[in-house]
Amino acid sequence: MFSRYWKDPSRESKVLLESGNHVLLYNDQRGISQGEVFRYIIKVDKAQLDAKTKIEELVLRIKNVESPLLRPIYLTGPYSVYAEVRPYNYDENTAFQGDDLQFISDLKPDEAFSATLKLNGDSQVGESTVYSWTVDVLSQMTLMVDHPILVRLSIGNTRSIVKAAMKTPARAVEPVSGFTVEIQDTMTVWNEPPLFPERPVHLVIVTHGIFSNIGCDMLYLRDRLKKCADAVEENCNQNVVVRGYHGNIGKSHKGIEYLAMRVADYVLKTIAQMRNEYVLDRISFIGHSLGGLVQTFAIQYMLERDPGIFSPQAGGLRPMNFIALASPFLGVIGDFPLYATVALNFGALGRTGKDLNLKNDFAISELVRNPKQAYNRRPVLESIVSGSMKSVLQAFSNRTLYANALHDGIVPLRTSALLYLDWYSLQEVNLIGAQEGAETFDLGEEDHALKRYDTVEIPPDLSEKKDTIRWLLPRALIKRRHKWYKRSQTVKPGIEQLWDEDSDYHPLTKASALSSAANILVAPPPTQDYYKDPQSRTDYIFHDKRYSPEELPPAYYRNRELLKKILYPNDKVHRTQEKIARGYQESMSWRKVLVNIQPESHNNIIVRRRFVNSFGWIVIEHLVNEHFGRRASRSD
Known part of the structure; x- marks a missing residue:
């Protein structure tokens, strides 16, 4: 996508672009919207380069070409992007002796970021003459769905040439032998086929939290999960594919039930489509924050629409892993300060905020259609543990909760660990x-x-x-x-x-x-x-x-005296939260993993951005190895 609204190139830029000493190898401009990522896989084969083109390093320049007037606008933005460069031989879990990692956490409008791509041991592919880097550009937008941010990316052999390219209209560059760039957009990255197409496939569904930003915010989890699962020997490889629903972006305020029904429709549709190409036999769910609740309700809706979906005996899928990271299963009332609770009640997060505050408001239309059901309606988070959902959760081979013990004021330990702990x-x-x-x-x-x-x-x-x-x-x-x-x-x-x-x-x-x-x-x-x-x-x-059901203490609020219910105004809230927690745990065991990461652990626990939120690497590594790694695959 090339912009038609650039100024005429300066004479100096024209001369520089036509100079034989400066080579512009790549020049691209794209619009990147909320939840979108563009992945550039850059490769240089020195053996194929023209003898006159002596390259020992390249220069990459990324520019946010939006107007600088948009910098202070955060309510509908921010109009910025995150960008990172990873040499081929970099791995987070292996000591790296190479040059410093290059990234920018917040590339604002009219700002540029430059990185050096060195043809050395950091980027060399094995013993070959090929050198490779991966460049990820992620949108930082949180609210505006339909406004793409224009981003320019240029690669050349000098800083002068890439700077000059930014001042000229975006146009295709004549190919250079030995230099290639593969572009993967959001759908390409998130629809990668299984490693072994002929073998049974394990479908993993990931669900994000409050902004439903699967494409960017769950990208690191997707990458590490695929790398870990694909590294397992073929004879016991789970053959994992990772998918997520991108259609809830911008709709987080519409309520947990609304979000979950859309996720359920997507998963059922994905299962049907994949069964046309592969043998699908297993399924897992991973949710972060609000996503843990959404995936729970989505599973229930899937069961209502297809009662045999989680029964292998009925031709359904075998439920493997139910995983939630920092998810408010008990809501947030009692953990948030009063002003935040009041704000949620008055619609700060729409219907979703009321759901998290354990409100059971009902619509007037519902009252007219079915008065008895309307008056008896329970909070959304309570209703999930009273239906057939419990039998489905029991069928999962693993139920794992990851919770921040410290530094998480958004979803504290009590609600993310289902109340009961040692x-x-x-x-x-x-x-x-x-x-x-x-x-x-x-x-x-x-x-x-x-x-x-x-x-x-x-x-x-x-x-x-x-x-x-x-x-x-x-x-x-x-x-x-x-x-x-x-x-x-x-x-x-x-x-x-x-x-x-x-x-x-x-x-x-x-x-x-x-x-x-x-x-x-x-x-x-x-x-x-x-x-x-x-x-x-x-x-x-x-x-x-x-934690097993036998470890639960006796219920404290179940049979409270009437006087205490009157004297203690929060008694109803505590009673509801206790009921929810016990509903999840009275008939099944849960693995609870508590972590200490800082300084802002709610986004770090999911590694929202690879290098900004890297304090959470240890959590993701534990998750993928314990549920999809060699040991988990061999014991399956």
């Missing part, structure tokens, strides 16, 4: 981590005993009556503050669990929604050492345990 064990990790720094702690072993406190001694120096009262006061505050942890502490069958109200319990630090929002804007990216040296990374997974 809080005492987490307390120990919190204390040890504070003393010894970031380390990995495996708390998944069955013999990990809980701490028990039988008595609490009043310190000797508080023998005076006045001092004793001073000591008792903070103890009373601690007792009240820790009630919530006591109620959601898991138990061990056959072992009496004691929670001493006076024990000096140290819960994990809670993140605030404001600090999380601020970190999205101002948090610094990792260092080059972080990108190149896996040993320098301090993010870690500190809790990885499979």
Whole structure:
């Protein structure tokens, strides 16, 4: 796509473009819309280059050609792009001795980004004479669906030639022998065929959160999942294909049910289409944030439309992995500050915001058609655990939740981990981590005993009556503050669990929604050492345990006295959240993986952008290896 609205090229640019010492190899301009990515795979074969064309390095220049007047407009934008360059031999999980990685996190209107493509060991393909790089350009738009951002990309042998190219009309360049560029758009990247077309295929559906931006925000997950799965030996390879629904972009405010029905239609259509070409036998779902809820409802709608879809005996697919990362299964009410809760109730995120606040509003038309059903309607998040959905979830081979223990004020630990955890064990990790720094702690072993406190001694120096009262006061505050942890502490069958109200319990630090929002804007990216040296990374997974139904404590809010229901205004909310959490866990086990990544862990946990959110690499690596890697494939 070439623009017709460029100024006439300057005389200097014309002369430079016609000079024999400066070679323009590639000149491209495209419009990139919300959720879109363009991937450029650049290859240079030195053996095929003309003898006169001596190239040891190339210069790539990317420019956002939108008007600079659009820079401050964020409400309908931002009108910017993210761009990165990866040499052929770079891998996040292998020590990299090459040059610094090149990327720009936010290329604003009328700004340009330059990168050097060196023909050296970083980019050499094996022992051949071919050198290769992958360049990704991703839209940063979040709200405007139909406004493409014009982006110019030029490649030449000097900085002067690519700068001059930016001042001339975009036009095709005469091909140069030994130099090729393959362009993959969003649909090409996201519709890659299976590695082994003749073998059974494992379909993996990914669903994104609040902006439904599959194309860009789930790209890193797609790339790592495919690379990990395709590396497995052919005899046990799961033959994975990754797909996601792109049609919900710009519709996040319409409610979880609306989004889920569209995802369900897409998945059913995709299954039917793929069965015309391949043998489809397995399916998995991966959702981030709101996507975890959307995929849950989508599964239910799929079941309603095709009761045998998840039954191999009935010709359906075998459900393999149900995975959610930082998903608010219990909603966000009680975790958000009051002003945020009120804003959601008044439509800050439309119908979706009310769903997350556990509101059960009904339409007037629904009241007229079926008054009894309308009045008895439950919150959307509660309705999912009372139907046939539970039997489908039980059929999945793996149910895994990834939750941010710290630094996530958007979807805190309580709601993303389904309420019930081994809080005492987490307390120990919190204390040890504070003393010894970031380390990995495996708390998944069955013999990990809980701490028990039988008595609490009043310190000797508080023998005076006045001092004793001073000591008792903070103890009373601690007792009240820790009630919530006591109620959601898991138990061990056959072992009496004691929670001493006076024990000096140290819960994990809670993140605030404001600090999380601020970190999205101002948090610094990792260092080059972080990108190149896996040993320098301090993010870690500190809790990885499979929780069984037998570990659930007795329900606390199920049979509350009427007086307490009246006295405590939040009783209904807590009762609903408890019911949701128990509905998911009373009949099936869940693997809960808690991670400590910073500084803004909600976007980092999914690695929204490869080099900006790379603190979450460890999470994605754990996810793909544990569910689609060699060990998982061999045990399947």
